[in-house]
Amino acid sequence: xxxxxxxxxxxxxxxNIWLILFFMVPFLVVLKISLAEPRIAIPPYSPxxxxxxxxxxxxINFENYAYMxxxxxxxxxxxxxxxxxxxxxxxxxxxxxxxxxxxxxAPEPRRSILLLLVVLPFWTSFLLRVYAWIGILKTKGIxxxxxxxxxxxxxxxxxxxxxxxxxxxxxYTYLPFLILPLYANLVKLDDTLLEASRDLGASRIxxxxxxxxxxxxxxxxxxxxLVFIPVLGEYVIPALLGGPDxxxxxxxLWNEYFSNRDWPVASAVAIVMLIIMLIPIMILRRAQTKGAxx
Amino acid sequence: MxxxxxACERRPWVEATEKPFVRxxxxxxxxxxxxxxDDVSLDIYRGxxxxxxxxxxxxxxxxxxxxxxxxxxxxxxxxxxxxDMTGVAANLRPTNMMFQSYALFPHMSVEKNVAYGLLRExxxxxxxxxxxxxxxxxxxxxxxxxxxxxxxxxxxxQRVALARSLIKQPKxxxxxxxxxxxxxxxxxxxxxxxxxxxxxxxxxxxxVTHDQEEAMTLSTRIGVMDAGGIVQVGEPxxxxxxxxxxxxxxxxxxxxxxxxxxxxxxxxxxxVNSTEGPIICEPMAGLNAKQKLHIAVRPERIQLSRTPIEAxxxxxxxxxxxxxxxxxxxxxxxxxGGQCLKVTAxxxxxxxxxxxWDEAVHIGWSAAASTVLVK
Numbered sequence: 097x098x099x100x101x102x103x104x105x106x107x108x109x110x111x112n113i114w115l116i117l118f119f120m121v122p123f124l125v126v127l128k129i130s131l132a133e134p135r136i137a138i139p140p141y142s143p144x145x146x147x148x149x150x151x152x153x154x155x156i157n158f159e160n161y162a163y164m165x166x167x168x169x170x171x172x173x174x175x176x177x178x179x180x181x182x183x184x185x186x187x188x189x190x191x192x193x194x195x196x197x198x199x200x201x202a203p204e205p206r207r208s209i210l211l212l213l214v215v216l217p218f219w220t221s222f223l224l225r226v227y228a229w230i231g232i233l234k235t236k237g238i239x240x241x242x243x244x245x246x247x248x249x250x251x252x253x254x255x256x257x258x259x260x261x262x263x264x265x266x267x268y269t270y271l272p273f274l275i276l277p278l279y280a281n282l283v284k285l286d287d288t289l290l291e292a293s294r295d296l297g298a299s300r301i302x303x304x305x306x307x308x309x310x311x312x313x314x315x316x317x318x319x320x321x322l323v324f325i326p327v328l329g330e331y332v333i334p335a336l337l338g339g340p341d342x343x344x345x346x347x348x349l350w351n352e353y354f355s356n357r358d359w360p361v362a363s364a365v366a367i368v369m370l371i372i373m374l375i376p377i378m379i380l381r382r383a384q385t386k387g388a389x390x
Numbered sequence: 391m392x393x394x395x396x397a398c399e400r401r402p403w404v405e406a407t408e409k410p411f412v413r414x415x416x417x418x419x420x421x422x423x424x425x426x427x428d429d430v431s432l433d434i435y436r437g438x439x440x441x442x443x444x445x446x447x448x449x450x451x452x453x454x455x456x457x458x459x460x461x462x463x464x465x466x467x468x469x470x471x472x473x474d475m476t477g478v479a480a481n482l483r484p485t486n487m488m489f490q491s492y493a494l495f496p497h498m499s500v501e502k503n504v505a506y507g508l509l510r511e512x513x514x515x516x517x518x519x520x521x522x523x524x525x526x527x528x529x530x531x532x533x534x535x536x537x538x539x540x541x542x543x544x545x546x547x548q549r550v551a552l553a554r555s556l557i558k559q560p561k562x563x564x565x566x567x568x569x570x571x572x573x574x575x576x577x578x579x580x581x582x583x584x585x586x587x588x589x590x591x592x593x594x595x596x597x598v599t600h601d602q603e604e605a606m607t608l609s610t611r612i613g614v615m616d617a618g619g620i621v622q623v624g625e626p627x628x629x630x631x632x633x634x635x636x637x638x639x640x641x642x643x644x645x646x647x648x649x650x651x652x653x654x655x656x657x658x659x660x661x662v663n664s665t666e667g668p669i670i671c672e673p674m675a676g677l678n679a680k681q682k683l684h685i686a687v688r689p690e691r692i693q694l695s696r697t698p699i700e701a702x703x704x705x706x707x708x709x710x711x712x713x714x715x716x717x718x719x720x721x722x723x724x725x726x727g728g729q730c731l732k733v734t735a736x737x738x739x740x741x742x743x744x745x746x747w748d749e750a751v752h753i754g755w756s757a758a759a760s761t762v763l764v765k
Contacts (some may be wrong), residue, residue: 224597292458292493294480310497
């Protein structure tokens with residue numbers, strides 16, 4: 097009895113220690129830096145407290161947060177990030193839902209193959225795949241070559257270094273994150289519910305919107321959050337595929353840290369981003385507990 | 391509806407006095423090489439409560455699903471109320487189904503579940519709500535309208551499923567193991583409830599069940615199915631008392647079966663030589679001497695006594711087991727030839743010195759109680 101209790105505590109302790117060590121501690125470090133003043137030194141920020149004559153003296157500084165309000169760049173970057181994240185989540189959903197639905201409805205042996213195909217891109221480097229899109233989308237790239245050759249267009253489309261390229265890159269990269277939870281939800285759907293709906297006089301389309309769609313809501317929300325949250329802070333895709341006009345908070349963060357070397361402001365930007373992300377995470381948690389009830 | 395005679399009083403199947411309401415004409419359903427339903431023909435009349443009875447995998451559910459339009463027959467045709475159903479989609483058929491798992495929509499309240507069919511039909515919201523309310527009180531679920539299915543007990547869910555399938559006033563209601571998920575006591579109560587509702591509404595019911603007791607209680611007629619085919623169709627009493635095959639006799643109630651061959655098949659005497667000696671039956675035409683057949687005797691038709699019995703067929707044996715069931719006792723009697731018989735006897739009040747284990751007993755039954763089974 098005692099041993100099993102000890103074992104149980106150990107099992108719970110492992111993930112907790114992991115979270116404290118790799119999430120809580122770095123978070124506190126970033127929080128600490130965001131409250132410091134920038135300095136040209138190593139490290140490039142002032143200490144949060146000093147020992148003066150044997151007593152502690154705190155130097156807590158909220159300037160960095162105030163500065164973010166004053167310069168519209170930050171607010172614009174946040175708003176633009178939210179817009180891009182929301183739009184690409186919707187696009188991913190429109191592409192991913194039919195795919196997840198088809199996989200979930202496919203007969204068993206084919207289902208595993210289709211799922212494998214969904215996760216297959218993960219086997220190559222993410223960076224490499226984004227670079228591949230440059231090759232496809234650039235002015236003299238594969239896409240334009242095919243469209244020009246087939247006579248659909250007369251002059252090459254300019255897609256690369258626009259927001260469209262960013263959306264294409266995001267939808268492509270994050271599609272599996274949406275498909276997998278949605279598939280897990282849709283595959284559990286009881287076929288007899290659809291039969292009951294048909295039996296009561298609903299057409300196939302009506303049955304989908306009244307039965308399948310509402311019952312897959314937990315999957316839709318989980319998948320959407322798995323896309324929305326990381327896209328909000330996405331750096332690589334807008335940096336490689338986007339143009340100078342593509343404004344996202346990930347890029348601003350990078351510039352503050354590495355071009356400006358203003359670690360305190362950069363940390364403040366990161367903290368605010370984290371708070372913005374908490375909102376969708378809370379929605380996700382609520383949806384999950386609600387889903388568990390059903 | 392009240393003045394009209396119910397189907398079990400009219401008994402339209404005895405003489406062809408009316409047109410069958412549901413006609414199943416030579417229907418076959420193949421799954422790959424396997425015939426799940428094999429050339430079944432069946433006529434069901436208006437107002438009947440018809441039970442399709444059989445073990446699992448006998449094709450009864452497939453037959454029901456073809457009536458509902460969820461499966462398409464490989465060959466044959468189904469006619470409901472004079473209309474050919476071939477090619478008619480499930481949502482356009484005049485049938486509704488009550489599913490074994492109930493298939494209640496988990497994200498909708500009881501009220502929305504029940505009103506679903508009406509709203510899809512284009513009935514106005516006000517009328518749909520009124521009819522839903524009436525239907526919920528018919529199944530005694532007033533006050534549960536806003537509950538979600540998972541907040542209900544199994545019996546309540548069953549009644550919601552029934553209400554939902556009846557709300558569109560279908561001509562034909564198909565019920566797949568309607569009482570299967572309920573416990574024994576609730577099942578017995580619900581059986582009579584189901585009959586009451588069926589008679590009140592005058593809807594034709596086709597019930598699929600594997601429970602022979604349920605079929606006996608509910609139905610006007612029973613169709614016993616085995617291996618995709620209909621073995622026997624008849625009223626419960628007919629099926630029980632004159633089964634047409636060993637399979638039916640064995641499936642409906644408990645029975646003792648003797649294997650034997652015909653010794654004498656005269657117009658005034660019918661005698662069969664069994665492993666336990668000769669058995670006298672009611673004379674029956676169309677049998678040849680030496681023909682192999684089975685004799686079925688129901689346990690409650692056999693008398694049991696310590697003293698010799700005056701009966702057409704008598705045997706002696708030894709009691710090996712006694713099970714006291716309250717109203718009656720079940721005895722297992724070992725016969726000289728090695729066969730073990732099941733005998734039931736009613737228990738008297740304060741019976742002194744009842745027959746018990748390891749007692750030598752006499753048993754006997756009449757000629758009428760021995761049913762001859764050729765198949």
